Amino acid sequence: MLMATRDMPNRTPTEDPLVTSYEKNGHNNRASYTGILKDLKLEELASLRFGIKDILSVSRSSLYNEELKTLKDKILFVISKIAIGDCSHLTMLLCTETNYGDVEKVIENYKDDDDNLFSMIPNNNEESQDIRNRLHQSDVIIIIMNCCDNILKQLLIKKIVMCQVAIPLSFPNLFNNEQMFNLWALRLLNLEWTTKSTGVRKENPVDYPIPIVSAIRLGDLSKSKSSILNGIMCIQAHNIFFHKDCDGGHLSRKLSNGVLEMAWYLPGNCKDESFDDIFTIANLRGDALKYSLQIDLLNKISTVMLIFLTKESLCHSFDIIEKCSTSCQPLIFIFLDAVSPVIDKNKKQNEKENFEKLVKIMNNKEFIYVRESVNGKQKNVAALNIEIKNKIKQSLIGIKTRNNNNILTLKVVSDVAKDIGINIDESTEHCRRGKELADYVISILDSNNIEDRNLILPLQGKILSNWSRLLKQHARREGAEGVNPEDFDLNIYHEKKKCREHQFRLVQNMVTEMEKLPLFTKQNKGVISYFLMWMKINLDAKSKKLLPKLQSNYNELLNNIQKKMVKEDNDFVKLTNLEKRIRNSSLGLEHFMREVGQVFEASVHHKKIKEFENLLNNLPICAANLLIAGFPLEIMDGDACQMPTAWLKAIFDALSQQLDNKKIFIISVLGIQSSGKSTLLNTMFGFNFAVGSGRCTKGVFAQLITVDEHLAQELGFEYILVLDTEGLRAPELRNRTHGHDNEIATLVIAMGDVTIVNLMGESTSEIEEILQISVHAFLRMRIASNNTKLKPGCYFVHQNVSGVTASNNMQFSYGKLTEHLDSITAAAAELEEINEIQKFNDVIEFDMNQQIWYFPGLWIGNPPMAPINPRYSEKAFDFKTNILNYPSKKEIKCLTFSEIKDRLSYLWGAILKENFVFSFRNSLELQCFNHLENKVLSLCMEFRKNVSQEKHNFCNKIDNCEDTDLTAYKVTVQIEFETFIENYHESCKKDLKEFIENTRDKNIMSQWELSVLNKVQFVNNELNNEAVLDFTNRFELRKIEYDQREKVSEYMEEVKAFVGEIAIIDFDSENDEESPEVKFENKWMIFIDKLRFTKIKKRTNISAEVWRVFQKVYYQYHTIYNQYNQSEKFDTCDLDIIPIISDVDFTKKSAKYEDVHELRNAITEMKSYTFVIMSKIKEYLYSIKSLDFDNNFTWNIHEIFQKMIRNFNEQNQKYNLSIRYQVKVFAHILKNVIPHFQKMHKDHLDKVNPKNTLIEKYKPQVYKVFIGTYNKCQKEIMAANILKDILLPSILDSMKDCLSENITFILMSSNKEFQTKPELTKKVLMDLRKENIFDKYIMYIEHPNKAFKIWIEKYVYDYCMEVDVNGKSMLGKKANEIFKNKLTELIGCVQQTLEHLESNAHQLKKCSQQISSNSETKITKLIECVPQASENSDLTFQDWINKFKDAAKEIIPLSNTLHNIFDMKAVEVKDINFFGKEFIKGLESLITSQEKILDNWELTELNNVNKQPHMLICDSILGCMKQCPFCKVFCSCTIEHPGKEHTAPRHYPKGLKGIYWDTNKELSLESCNVDVASDRTFQNEATGQRWHKYKEYKSVNDSYASWNIAADTSLEASLYWKWVFAQFSENFVEYYSKIYLEKYGYKVKCTKIPSEWKNIKEEDVDESLNIMFQ
Secondary structure, three states: OOOOOOOEOOEOOOEOHHHHHHHHHHHOOOOOHHHHHHHOOOHHHHHOOEOHHHHOEEOHHHHHOOOOOOHHHHHHHHHHHHHOOOOOOHHHOEOOOOOHHHHHHHHHHHOOOHHHHHHOOOOOOHHHHHHHHEOOHHHHHHHHHHHEOHHHHHHHHHHHHHOOOOEEEEEEOOOOOOEEEOOHHHOOOOEEEEEOOOEEEEEOOOOOOOOEEEEEEOOOOOOOHHHHHHHHHOOOOOOOOOOOOOOOOOOOEOOOOOOEEEEEEOOEOOOOOOOOOOEEEEEEEEEHHHOHHHHHHHHHHOOEEEEEEOHHHHOOOHHHHHHHHOOOOOEEEEEOOOOOOOOOHHHHHHHHHHHHHHHHHOOOOOEEEEEOEEOOEEOOHHHHHHHHHHHHHHHHHHHHHOOOOOOOOHHHHHHHHHHOOOEEHHHOHHHHHHHHHHHHHHHHHOOOOOOOHHHHOOOOOHHHHHHHHHHHHHHHOOOOOOOOHHHHHHHHHHHHHHHHHHHHHHHHHHHHHHOOOHHHOOOOHHHHHHHHHHHHHHHHHHHHHHHHHHHHHHHHHHHHHHHOOOOOHHHHHHHHHHHHHHHHHOOOHHHHHHHHHHHHHHHHHHOOOHHHHHHHHHHHHHHHHHHHHOOOEEEEEOOOOEOOHHHHHHHHHHHHHHOOOOEEEEEEEEEEOOOOHHHHHHHHHOOOOOOOOOOOOOEEEEEEEEEOHHHHHHHOOOEEEEEEEOOEOOHHHOOOHHHHHHHHHHHHHHHOOEEEEEEEOOOOHHHHHHHHHHHHHHHHHHHHHOOOOOOOEEEEEEEOOOOOOHHHHOHHHHHHHHHHHHHHHHHHHHHOOOOOOOOHHHOOEOOOOOOEEEOOOOEOOOOOOOOEOHHHHHHHHHHHHHHHOHHHHHOOOOEEHHHHHHHHHHHHHHHHHOOOOOOOOOOOOHHHHHHHHHHHHHHHHHHHHHHHHHHHHHHHHHHHOOHHHHHHHHHHHHHHHHHHHHHHHHHHHHHHHHHHHHOOOHHHHHHHHHHHHHHHHHHHHHHHHHHHHHHHHHHHHHHHHHHHHHHHHHOHHHHHHHHHHHHOOOOOOOOOOOOHHHHHHHHHHHHHHHOOOOOOOOOOOHHHHHHHHHHHHOHHHHHHHHHHHOOOOOOOOOOOOOOOOOHHHEEEOOOOOOOHHHHHHHHHHHHHHHHHHHHHHHHHHHHOOOOOOOOHHHHHHHHHHHHHHHHHHHHOOOEEEOHHHHHHHHHHHHHHHHHHHHHHHHHHHHHHOHHHHHHHHHHHHHHHHHHHHHOOOOHHHHHHHHHHHHHHHHHHHHHHHHHHHHHHHHHHHHOHHHOOHHHHHHHHHHHHHHHOOHHHHHHHHHOHHHHHHHHHHHHHHHHHHOEOOOOOEHHHHHHHHHHHHHHHHHHHHHHHHHHHHHHHHHHHHHHHHHHOOOOHHHHHHHOOHHHHHHHHHOOOHHHHHHHHHHHHOOOOOOOHHHHHOHHHHHHOOOOHHHHHHHHHHHHHHHHHHHHHHHHOOOHHHHOOOOOOHHHHHHHHHOOOOOEOOOOOOEOOOOOOOOOOOEOOOOOOEHHHHOOEOOOOOEEOOOEHHHHHOOOOEEOOOOOOOOOEEHHHHHHOOHHHHOEOOOOOOOOOOOHHHHHHHHHOHHHHHHHHHHHHHHHOOOOOEOOOOOHHHHOOOHHHHHHHHHHHOO
């Protein structure tokens, strides 16, 4: 194409004659871009459409910078460069050679200009040809905007802004000649800046109002407008806006005239900045006179408008100026006129008239002008820029002062653009539909107005953390000590099941909403992409509403705490709570996708449920498509440290199906937090991982990259999987960082073919710690997989290293590092017993000359206005080329998708099982030390166990002792216990010395003998001290109990009188507006205030008592104390903070300090030991917190402190702690313990205060009496109701025990399978055959006891919860039946006691009649019976209670509190007969009131009974369950038979238990009966891996000898187990292969199954069971 090289009239240098010709032909603002593209031979653009997937691909031309032949390749190359943050290639895009014949038509328009004619002549010069065909940078950006989809456009806009290049806001659609507006593309853009007033801000310009300073040009100018704008915005030289003086600026613009570009000024709060706050520059390309549509838009959205013009062009510009003057924004006219040496008077007159007209138009309007030339002198560029900056700043300040509302968000700007006819990029159908769906989800999440992420997304958070904890607890057997293994597994199984069921219930509640979302249904991929992006936008916005306020509160609280002289515990609690709220308020797309994964995980076991079938089929496919399309996939959850294995397996299965299971090269990255890992990956591959200061990435994320087909053959893989990880040593994970970092490091190193160890700066100190983790993690993986050929590569990347000699300078450091790594690798290999490993390079491939890279800084200058350094991008490109060629150089065999799935599953299993030990001891003695440590641990555990049991026995004796024995008994207990523990301590020491003496490594272990004996001594002292404190607490609590009882009894009569008082109150219910509750509270408080409680002695000045100890001990050092007491830094009042330690706090035992370094080390050592002292004091305070204050505690603290001082001074060879140190630290301790002592005393007073006892214990009972009186109830009715309520829990407890036994009896008597062990076995096996689930067969074979328990428990549950025609469950009916029987028996007891009272009364009446008859003969005879009858007639209500208790104790368990039922005494029941009748009515009413409750009972109500039904059945039927050491068949005996041999009628095929032939690793089909009758041999761990004859199996050990296996070659396995083996042969192979692969490094194979086994029918299987167990 021909281009002019000089200005034409009315045309700028960068305007093209082709474009101008179209404008002259009447196309004006909407020039026919299709015609321009045709003339430029760029028609192919219309067929090009690029997405994220296109840039996440690697081709030969892009990897090796080969020549780009097609237009598509050229454009894609430029796009890919922008995606990695490199905008320096915009000028390389060439258009196809122009057809000169077509250009001849244009020549007519320029025939008056000879230069233009010359420019049209073809030039054979190669450079000229290249220049002629190149496109302007602005045109290239417009082409890119037209060829990319909206999702990719978001990424590119973000990267262009990072490069500090202006972005197109409004630009032409080259294919339909319409104007487009970039709103969607800016949705994910976050601008960061800092000001003095607002601090650090991070906002999205779409929703945040930012002043817009627009810039337009009227006519031709002597200087470039864009160049001036660059000078305004940039402190350093940088081209934000392309102009004619920059690289490629001389090229003519063919497509970008009329484009509205946008850039932001972002202050960094630096001294040399021109502006104090953010604003936007909107730059209109080309002559504004030709673009009325864009002027209309700018006129409505601008805060300030810059108008660049000349005096000459002013006369043509009045229409636009007048239009702009109608708006409220200030106008700044910038006249750029060169100084003319010739003065033209007519021209001057015309200029004067034009200015007068301008003033008239701008009358009463705000406008400012700037001139380039003043008084015949032309300003230089710097002066001009400064003046323009000042005018803009002045205008912006004025607008803020007036609170002008013309500061708009880009969302509002897009609405304005839409109104004037500009299309918005969000108007597509897919975008609209995606937004609707995302808004729907957000509306559901916002429905409850919840801020906590764990409540908004309920499937994660606490539930997921608990699930992860259960997995690790089960795999690592944490908490299994002292617990039956089967019970432990069963408990974990139930907890996991409960957790998953909880999740599944939540999923069921969400089914309706999920069916509307595109992820869960087969929707258009475009809709899904937009939906996810809108979800990201909305979730980020939701977090943004909450986080700034929380972070502000956190910073404010932190500053306040730091300013405080005295730190309060409550402050740090608040700080911790705020940290937790900030973490839980962070909400992003990754959390939503994690929730989707958990939906799948929770539902995967419910595929047969119809509404979940489609959901579970579609989700993995959708997730796989998203990964292919460029969305990241979360591999490991960074919050719960959990890997969703079922979800990942399903996704990789879907990938394997869609992509034909191709080879994948895996690259992982590892490094310290904020070292630039994600930035490096983004720059290498064009990803969009979150970057920034702090913890951006959480967990592990994967992204997939496609490799070009031709390049794949050369490289050896078709795809690249990149793993980005969270940074190690994250401050927010300081409490769990070690274990968490180990899991992350293990996963990414074991997964990656190459691991990038990323470091900030030149230091190698971080490398050592990382590699200690890396080497040991990989060694463990190597052992488990037994794959010695697998050897990943390791690259070290040093970021922000600008020195060109860094490589040479670091050679020596890396040489030393390599030596150190070799030593720790050898030690680690020795620990793991890998003899062939001697060097670091034996484990991980590392070439010091080729695999260490140094990267320059990312930015040129200081952010936020600093552009990306092109050298960084170039280095990343070279690094990518090197690392992608690594597999071909090292002949690495890459994994497939299915193999990656297996690797992930295996690794997660390894992480769960192993609590990794990554701290290298660098000692060959480690193995011996471990043996000794294990022995000490075993002894100490046994020590603790026995002492704990003995201490428990003594505590029970204390609880049962009488008050008079307390003082004497306390001394006796302590003496007896000390004797016991001392004897046991001597026994432990003796065992330990014998162990060391008899071991073969005696010489090595003896060096630690004193240390381990001290450990045992320490345990002895610890246990003794704990016991003494426990005994003291027991005696103290016992004393408090007696004191309370004695004091409370003094007030019983007064309370009784109060009850009588309230019982006769006259209530006027009609006129009294107070509720009974309020009335009672008032009367109760009056009553309590009247009581005269005995004043408990209170210590008035605990502080003085404590300091008296200090004065006695350190009285001669009061001057030292005064000196340090005046120090503000010392008076911290916090045991977690120590006083200032200096060189005067210790003395050197020998000569003076050798150097400053030694002094510094000494101070550090003192500080560490001071923390140890504080820790001991805190432990002591915790141990006495439940006691009353005693000043002996202060002396005890001093004794502890002095003991610590003596220990240090005796053990430290160099230093002694000085008296200054002792005074200072002990005073610090006492200042902190005084508040603890004061609180202890207050708590004790509260315990023994009878007033508190009255209020807490008796107030509710008095209230019942009050309410009874209020309702006009008689005292007898109240007493009956109170006693009924007291007895109800005991009735229910008794009923539950009976119910459990009753259910057991019914099931065992009415069901054949519960009557004998064979019948139960047959029934279980039949059910297993019907369910036909492999995992259940495995459980039955390996853990039959557990399998039986689960089956019986389910059977019991089904029986109990079975409902009849009335909807009542069997459990409810039985519970009601037993409950009624219990109540009937109790009613009989009541009636019996009442009849006894009536009989006594009748006898007394009869005696009285006989006495009054004056018959002297009868009087003598009746004298003997009258006293007895009279005695019975005086029976009180309390006597009746006692008689009732004696009669009812056989029916229900009565608690001891029945002796002191205050309610019964207070009511003073007089009519016992009436009370009894009312009590019977109350008991009868329970039948009705409890019926519905019992009908709805679940089986869980029986959890707390002594034995649940299924456990009773197991205990009755199963008997001996000892398993065969070969095939694991269980013993057939129905009772335990100690001393007798175990037998089984038929044994399993041994392959069911994983036994295989050594020759070919095939699972064995033979049964034990056949083998013991043969001459075959076996080997295993029991035989010490030595071959042993089956015939002589009894000689292996006691376990083998306890079995009697019939030697009979005719006794083959049963038909049932043959059928099982044939059905699941491949499953057995897979199951045992995983076990052997992890344990021994090899897999087993499937043996050839006999055809007769395969042809067994199910009915034959059932028949065989009937025959076997008949």
